[in-house]
Amino acid sequence: MLLKGKVWKYGENINTDVILPGRWCHLYLEEDLAKHCLEDLDPDFVKKASPGDIIVAGKNFGCGSSREIAPLAIKAAKVSCVIAPSFARIFYRNAINLGFPIFESDECYQKAETGDILEVDIATGVIANLTKNQKYSSTPFPEFMRMIIQKGGLKGYVLERMKNKT
Amino acid sequence: MGMTITEKILASHCGKSKVTPGEIINAKVDLAMANELSAQLAIKEFDDWGMSKIFDSNKVALIPDHFTPNKDITSANIAKKVREFAWKHNIKFYIEQGRAGIEHAVMAERGMILPGEVLIGGDSHSTTCGAMGCFAAGVGSSDIAYAWAVGEIWLKVPSSMKIILKGKLKNWVSGKDIILHIIKEISVDGATYMAMEFTGSGVSQLNMADRFTMSNMSTEAGAKNGIFSVDDETLQYVRNTERYKLEKPEFKIYESDFDAKYEIEKEYDMSVIEPQVACPFSPGNVKPLSDVEKLPIDAVIIGTCTNGWIEDMRRAAAIFKGRKVHPKVRVIVIPGSTLIQKQAIQEGLAEIFIESGCVFSTSTCGPCIGGHMGVLAEKERCVSTTNRNFVGRMGHPSSEVYLANPAVAAASAILGRIASPEEL
Missing domain, CATH: 3.30.499.10 (Aconitase, domain 3)
Structure with missing residues (x-):
């Protein structure tokens, strides 16, 4: 499966408070969360982004709070994936558990710019920059995490486990 | 090759004699905690997945503290949803506003979690209780719902960072200053995915408050957990908790082996650290x-x-x-x-x-x-x-x-x- 979209590029250590501020932490439904995605980082993000667009950011993306509504807000805003050199650990596991694609690639962060069109192959993790005619690699997921992502997140995994138990 | 305290606790919770960093395990959970905000999404997921039964209602804590006492109708509705879920599932550690407090303090002081146990919390500062010699990590709502359903958590066994503390604290300096100094030194992602293990002769000078503060903020350096070994100070604290006095639960004390492997070792002389x-x-x-x-x-x-x-x-x-x-x-x-x-x-x-x-x-x-x-x-x-x-x-x-x-x-x-x- 290919994910194709325009790049919105941000810096390092983007924390969950600017992705989904505390004042919106009472929300949990996707349609409500989508309206506030990246609100304290880039207040116009929701207006200017189109479905399928891709967030490219610096290291330690998603640091801070454990709020799962941060990756959920990004997913709900129809962003197709996030690419960063590294992710904070709770954001990382929340994204996997939600079945939301994230890719670790320092090369992409170094070379891609806002407005570039990327095409990401979920299976291989290869990121093609169609604007610059470049290809970047990303770190492959461990087998267990790839399995959860393939099942669409923790939901698919847990349903299978419960079925096997009975 | 020996194991660290974190590796020993995780091994004992997945039925293995040894685990190694990078390995993915399903660990048994002794306590799955959520506040009203992380619980709200976890409840939705639990229901969406068609789950009806909690694996063990004695191993679940629900502590409303973020928007409590409720600030508006929305937050009151959230608290109500969590309260009704707790009553329906007969959750042992649901504690109401006015009798509880902030989740991490409440879990510690009531002895909901004990040395050697595994705690996952739907709040990033769930690392706090690591000061009591347990594995304590923050997770998201899906993880909490998963733990409610099957009593386990999937974890990548973290590599460990050994923080050796020496020297006496200066006047007006406390655990807060030590951990802020460490975060500055190693940076906000310096311990990402890792276990931070605080050790050394200086630890004996740190009271439980200092240790809780340091474990609390280990997450600000990206750590998975921030852990202290159990000493007399810890035991005195644990034995004073309400649950210990009532139930006299058994717990196990783990210590890192002398030949345990650390990815990084850092030494700090606390006597030169100012506020x-x-x-x-x-x-x-x-x-x-x-x-x-x-x-x-x-x-x-x-x-x-x-x-x-x-x-x-x-x-x-x-x-x-x-x-x-x-x-x-x-x-x-x-x-x-x-x-x-x-x-x-x-x-x-x-x-x-x-x-x-x-x-x-x-x-x-x-x-x-x-x-x-x-x-x-x-x-x-x-x-x-x-x-x-x-x-x-x-x-x-x-x-x-x-x-x-x-x-x-x-x-x-x-x-x-x-x-x-x-x-x-």
């Missing part, structure tokens, strides 16, 4: 207090899950005693729990705070997340003993938060600017 301040807008933007500009301030927050322990209340009260808060400053003191609040009243600390001109509040996460009970206005500046100072964290995106220890926060409240207790 530290994390300047806006990162917990890693840390400077020694003497290098920080003495800017005027509008607000001070003392307490919460980072520095709301009884020792912290005493440290702040020692500064406020016989002094008045600066006329242009508002101070809110928030003990970590109802039990700490009660003790602060019994010790006469509450009266000192109120006489000095502080709000002495019930326990809540409120102002730390810019939720309620002291939200910052446009361009306001606050000295806070909390753990994060990101853009907009405690209110308006243009407001500024300086993170410091309780004595520095109290001294700043008196002088109306960022200040050292030495100046009083």
Whole structure:
């Protein structure tokens, strides 16, 4: 499966408070969360982004709070994936558990710019920059995490486990 | 090759004699905790997945603390949803507002979690209880729902960072300053995916409050857990908890082997560390207090899950005693729990705070997340003993938060600017 979209590029250590501020932490439904995605980082993000667009950011993306509504807000805003050199650990596991694609690639962060069109192959993790005619690699997921992502997140995994138990 | 304390606890919870960093395991959970916000999404997921039964209602804690006492109808509805879920599933550790407090303080002081156990919490500061010699990590709501369903958590066994502490603490220096100094040194992603293990001859000088503060903020360096070994101080704390007294539960004490493998080893001489301040807008933007500009301030927050322990209340009260808060400053003191609040009243600390001109509040996460009970206005500046100072964290995106220890926060409240207790 290919994910194709325009790049919105941000810096390092983007924390969950600017992705989904505390004042919106009472929300949990996707349609409500989508309206506030990246609100304290880039207040116009929701207006200017189109479905399928891709967030490219610096290291330690998603640091801070454990709020799962941060990756959920990004997913709900129809962003197709996030690419960063590294992710904070709770954001990382929340994204996997939600079945939301994230890719670790320092090369992409170094070379891609806002407005570039990327095409990401979920299976291989290869990121093609169609604007610059470049290809970047990303770190492959461990087998267990790839399995959860393939099942669409923790939901698919847990349903299978419960079925096997009975 | 030996194992670290973290590896031993995780091995014992997945039925293995040995685990190695990088390995993915399904660990049995001794306590799955959520606050009302992480619980709200976890309940939705639990229901969406078609789950009907909690694996063990004695191993679940639901502690409403973020928007409680409820600030509006929306937050009241969330708390209601969580309360009804807790009653329906007969959750052992559901504790109501007015009897509980902030989740991490409540779990510790009630002995809901014990040394050698595995705690996962739907809150990033769930690392706090690692100070008691258990594995304690923050996770998201899906993980909590998963643990409710099957009693397990998938984990990548973390590699370990050994933090060796030596030397005596200087005057006015506490665990907060040590952990801020460490975060500055290793940076806000210096321990990402790793276990931070605090050890060395200096640990014996750190009281439980100091240790809880350090484990609490290990997550600000990206750590999965922040753990201390069990010593007499820990045992005394555990034996004083309500649950220990009532149930006398058994627990196991683990220690790292002498030949355990560490990815990184760092040594700190605490005797050369002065009070530290994390300047806006990162917990890693840390400077020694003497290098920080003495800017005027509008607000001070003392307490919460980072520095709301009884020792912290005493440290702040020692500064406020016989002094008045600066006329242009508002101070809110928030003990970590109802039990700490009660003790602060019994010790006469509450009266000192109120006489000095502080709000002495019930326990809540409120102002730390810019939720309620002291939200910052446009361009306001606050000295806070909390753990994060990101853009907009405690209110308006243009407001500024300086993170410091309780004595520095109290001294700043008196002088109306960022200040050292030495100046009083």
